Amino acid sequence: MGLRRLCLIFCRLLGCFLLLGRSTAVSNAEILVLRHEVAVLRRQIERPRLSWADRAVLSALARHLPPVLRRHRLVTPGTLLTWHRRLVRWKWGQTPTGPGRPPLAEETVALIQRLARENPTxxxxxxxxxxxxxxxxVAAATIRRVLRRSGLPPAPQRASQQTWRTFLRSQAHTLLACDFMHVETVFLRRLYVLFAMEIKTRRVHVLGVTARPTGAWVTQLARNLLMDLGDRGGCFRFLIRDRDSKFTAAFDAVFAGNGTAVIPTPPQSPWSNAFAERWIRTARAECTDRLLITGERHLRAVLTTYAEHYNTGRAHRSLGLRAPDDHPSVIPLPAAVVRRRQLLGGLLNEYHTTPPQRLLHPQETPSSAA
Structure with a gap:
């Protein structure tokens, strides 16, 4: 701004020097023309808007005018004094601060929102x-204002808005899920597969395959599942299933005797049993849709092999890219040899690391090397 003001003063001084070379008649004629132009502009514009540079020039030149001419200027002496006082305030003034306490930092606001979302109670x-x-x-009233601006209700309302996803995550270690999966054979015969999944570990149990599922058949498979789980069966408090008519009262009684409560999903709500539905999609995309199934025996063998691969040799994003049967604290060290194991005729591949074998000296025996 200072450079602009100096440039403007230089231009005005240069104009004054150019006026000195003119004759008096030319200067008087120009003054009359300029006065008439100003009178015309005054009739068109009631109150002109002046920039800070215009105000500075008028303030500097107005002191050299006689009192008679000062009365006909665009500004009055009072206006000049007002401009001067404004410049003084601008020079010595401080940045205005609003009343009250300073606002919270963005990091603190984000932390308050995170704590409220992750802990609904x-x-x-x-x-x-x-x-x-x-x-x-931070004061409790400030936390209340932050949550209100963020659209987060108080604790009782947040706790009552629990979704199925939140419920499943919080109860995953005590949850079982079961569902039916159907597969079309080469002869256009539909086969039904009953399976169960441990939600926490994502371990899958293929319980049985049949073309005509009945309530008695499903109940017997439930007993077999509890026998296979053994002592681990008492850890499961809830079983999620849909409202299929083949899940009879006898089926629920089997789990009730084990201390497991059966939770039927809402009607026509497959997302309520999302983990089981996701396994059906995975099994079809990776296995059954890529094979021609001939019958029950064939499908049972295929799904048994695939379930073993799913539990021991397939990485899961929800488990940190580990298999359900992998120990979470074991990190295999890199080895020099990676071997492949083919399943279902090469449809699935599993890879295992083996330690590198040291070459024996011609005079060395395997027992001496050990």
Whole structure:
């Protein structure tokens, strides 16, 4: 701004020097023309808007005019004084600050929203206490305002808005899910497969294959499942199933005797049993849709092999790219040899690492090398 002002003053001084070379008659004629143009502009514009540069030039030149001519200028002496006071305030003024406390940092606001979303039962004071433990001192009223602006309701309402996804994640270690899967054979015969999944570990159990499923058949497979689970069967508190008529009261009684409550999903709501539905899609995409199934025996052998591969040799994104039967604390070290194992005639591949074998000296025997 200072450079612009100097440039403007230089231009005005240069114009004054050019006027000195003119004759008096030419200068008077130009003044009359300019006065008439100003009078015309005044009739068209009631109140002109001046920039800071215009104000500076008028303030500097107005002191050299006689009192008679000052009365006909665009600005009055009072206006000049107002401009001067404004410049003084601008020079010595400070940045205005609003009343009240300074606003919260964006990181603190994001942390409050995160704590409220991840803990639906936490109230304002509970969140305040957790923030204090983390080194943030925030009032409970401030937390309430932040949550209101974010569209997050109080703790009772947040807890009542629990979805099936949230319920399944929080209860995963105590949940079983079962469902039916159908496969069309080469002879256009439909076969039904009953399977169960442990939600926490994603371990799948193929219980049986038949062309005519009945309630008694399903109940017997439930007993077989509990026998296979053994002591681990008592860890499951809930079983999720749909409202198929083949899941009879006797089926529910088998799990009730084990202390497992059966939770039927809402009608026509496959997403309520999303983990079982996802396994059906995976099994079809990776196995059954790529084979021609001839009968029950063939399908039972194929799905048994695929279930073993799914539990021991297939990486899962939800398990940190591990298989359900992999120990979470075991990290295999890299080896020099990676071997492939083909399943179902090369349809599926499993890869295993083996330690590199050291070459023996011609005079060395295997027992001496060990």
């Amino acid at each position: 936490w109230g304002y004071v509970r969140i305040q206490g957790e923030l204090r433990r983390l080194g943030h001192r």
